[in-house]
Amino acid sequence: MTHAKPLPHDAARLHVTGAARYIDDIPTPRGTLHLAFGLSAIASGRILAIDLSMVRAAEGVVAVLQAEDLPSACDCSPSAHDEPLLSDGTLHYIGQPIFLVVARSHLAARKAAQLADIAYDKTSPILTIADALAANSRFEDGPRIWERGDPFPAISDARHQLDGSIDIGGQEHFYLEGQAALVFPQENADMVVHSSTQHPTEIQHKVAHALHLPMHAVRVETRRMGGGFGGKESQGNALAIACAVAAQATGQPCKMRYDRDDDFMITGKRHDFRISYQVGFDDQGQIAGLSFRQYARCGWAQDLSLPVCDRAMLHADNAYYLPTIRIESHRLRTNTQSATAFRGFGGPQGMVGIEAVMDQIAAYLGLDPLDVRRKNYYNAPSKKGRRRTPYGQIVRDFALHEMTDRLMDTSHYMERRNAIYQWNAKNPVLKRGLALTPVKFGISFTLTHLNQAGALVHVYQDGSISLNHGGTEMGQGLFQKVAQIAASRFGVGIDLVRITATDTSKVPNTSATAASSGSDLNGMAVAAACDTIRSRIAAHLAGKYGGTPRGVIFADGRVIAADANLSFAEAAQSAYEARVSLSSTGFYKTPKLKWDRLRGAGRPFFYYAYGAACSEVVIDTLTGEYRILRADLLHDAGASLNPALDIGQVEGGFVQGAGWLTMEELVWDNKGRLQTHAPATYKIPATGDTPPVFNVDLWDAPNPEATIYRSKAVGEPPFMLGISVWSALQQAVAATGTGQVHLNAPATPERVLAAVERVRDGN
């Protein structure tokens, strides 16, 4: 079967030759115009006066648009209709678009955008969590609270109590291809939009809405993104709408791509969180009661913050059974970029909260943190009890006991832990740390209706297969996985299958390629479409050659019906000549979901994906600098659709997760200006940050739920394997003294040194 084979990415050859086309590489007709936004220089207030005469007079400028020049408010929000394309006069963050320059070149547009003369009426911005709480500046009326039992008596009755708090920084997506869109105006006022987006249907919907067009007048095409990571779920809306508006106004094709600094300044990032907690536990560290407060800085607009914060709550347990639990979630509105989706979608922040609790309990009791973690694990499927999540879903296939055993064995956890203990005793300046942390991540959109997908499959009379589905390709290898599924369904080689660019005119009403759902949803939809066509071919051949349709075999590029043995092309030709339709849609919706987000109760997830990581670090106690020395990862991808692509997701997710918690630091100044707005100041991991010893393995067990070929989603879960690096840093810091370890994230060298100094001072 073609699925399960470790085939390379479908576009690998195009990638390595530079022939893969991204938005800015699409040939454009002469006369194509280029766009840039003029941005707010203040975080909060109003525009008193604006003079754009210099902008209009600048070389190459064709038009300059303000809010009043637009055909509508041109709302860009994916949720609450609170993001006008251009400021209506009020300003909410530094970087908010105020006006739109349309010019003959990208550079001319950028240069002109600098020339505005704007007088502001500044008000005091709300920037920090403390500012927002003081001003009661939030989304929704008050905090969302989910409870199971009453944790407070359980905490106070427990043998031990602790409390604490951790700050967790945000993260810039740093997709290598910045946001980009290109719009070709059509006859009849229609628009064709090329967008670097994870959500073509949303782009279609927002462009149509902005221009007062029905959705059928807008066609959106996305061949590939140069990285997405959640940053292209909603953040591409503004560029596509701007291009469509300008294309409508000028009649010319319009292109917009953000310069990297603009991309940092305008677009949303991962939510930063503060999580405080109170916990009660016994002598072995088993938790009796736990109360979390999660504070999320959501930025100026709602965007996807509510489901992000829901998912943080949904992962406050990570892999641990919590008999009584209260989670209070504050969604705070601040005068900063509107925080948005980012791989894990709040889950990582929720998990760091409980992993901080685990480390603190272990330190307090003098136990190995892994023992405390295991003591709190959900029960294995074979055991009764301790399987119900705080929101009521039963964890039916909890694989982490066995996975932890295997990883402890392959990573030599115990031997290394003892060796490190001895090494640290002999080394006053350098200290090593080792940590093994688990991941349990819920798979499905928590907004239940999004869990659907469509596909369109054509078989041509020469036997070649054209495939389309609602998912988008951002590097994760979705297209190849889905092509492998189609090839398996028809029993042909992958070369017969061509996947075409995601296109809203081929498959309508699609969901974002997000929540790790791409292959689960679209793979099933494609399989359904393929099966429809295959059944028709089988019925035709059974009629022609005898036997039953069910008896027709599609394998190894052949189709066997009774005594006839045809190539797939011959079978297709035969069906075509018999006037059998060789085209079909396919549809899938995830079963078993039932979720009440206000009560925090039900079954939000079809299943869970699991993983575990063991990381070793060394720190320098004089400067706080550190290196990752080794990482061993074991990840559950179910019965993998393509082990090579899945391992790629695991390795890449781990490094991205480790980057989030270590070197990637977003710094805003006290006026609300993002100081780290380019790779010169915002550092993502480079080659030297990959662990020199890096062992990655898949836990290759079939998904007990009936997913496509019993695989599991793999996009987001491995990101949280990076938490092991942060935990290992905590262990290394703990080796420097007797004080309590408190290492906020990102654990920059400066924060590591501060943590070392506190531990050394014994407080």
Add this chain to the structure above:
Amino acid sequence: MDVSFLLNGESIALTGVDPTCTLLEWLRADRNLTGTKEGCNEGDCGACTVMMIDTDRRVAINACILLLPQLQGKSIRTIEAISAPDGKLHPVQDAMITHHGSQCGFCTPGFIVSMAVAHANGDKDAETALSGNLCRCTGYAPILRAARAASDMPVPEWMSDPSLPETPAEPLIPETAQSLADLYFANPDATLVAGATDVGLWVTKGLQKINSPIFLHQVAELNNVTQTDAGLRIGAGVTMDQMLLLMTDRHPSYAEMLRRYGSVQVRASATLGGNIANGSPIGDNPPPLMALGATLHLRQGNRRRDLVLEDFFLDYGKQDRAPGEFIEAVTVPDQPDRLAVYKLSKRFDQDISAVCGAFNIVVDAGQVSKACIAFGGMAGIPKRATAVENVLIGRPWNEDTIAATWDAWESDFSPLSDMRASADYRLTTARNMLTRYFIADIGGAVDLKEVTA
């Protein structure tokens, strides 16, 4: 301006060139060669990497901050010419496919070019060769595997370097120090452009016009390195990759710092003179050069003068350099190696220093006989730790003496807080670097890079 060079083997002769047009912009907009990508437009991500071939070397370089006049006399090979004209793939391309080294693919052409350059140069240190190429998808492991897998494959015949083009004289690209001196003396308001790793950003990010630029890369004398009685005289145009080689045996700690300076691409462009002349308080060469007692050789027309390096830096943004005066060379005195350079940054490779400390402490018979300590990132200029030096000199080389410097640090430095580090952290780590130097000197383990799992 008129500029002549080779592009993928084809002779290009451009006239009326806008000197601020970048190679990347020209490739993508004028030549429709869109395989070379724009990731950051400031030389930090490597997505725009191209191969540049000069008379004596073949380097990877960032096209986004490379101005067209810098191509004069060079040969450029882009991603489109890494595979054979008939489509046959280069070994590094094959290996990247086999090892699943691309995911979204946007960074991939830049990686491929960097890999092809390292492959052609026989450079097997893939981690360093690729440290200037950012990838957000893979976590690099498969890319490093691919580079290693391809490293022993022969260089394909189609990768042979063409002979470089003849270049007609272009007044703004002088070829001798004398013509540069005359030109700059006559046009003291001109902007000198060497590697453009800084000036390039004035163009791409500052959106500035460059005031009558003079391009330095063809001035032969600026690339000279000579051993003199006073020490090693290094031309101001010597690039950081060459500087790294010069320091490898003389002062290995300096070389190791340079291995983390910028990236391969930046080191191939950035010059010693540029790093000093721009007066940045966080340039990484001034601290070690000051600690080594380096002398600057300045020239204005036909007037030459020498200056102890630290005297060049007067105040933030202000240097002791007259209009029309330029740095010709730097002399590093010969001396036994006692230098340690400590570069502190959030990311280990390719990051700007929060603090860069250079220590050159000589101990005779248990007593400190000489102490030269200089820092970047601790003041508005690169600065000596004079008060600390004075505490050290003449005292026994022990922990008590280190402790005795405590107060002197604050009289030497009152650093700022910014997005890279707080003032407190800078001061603390500066102090601790002296401790590190001492512990290293008595044989203690202080080097993270020497620890393995």
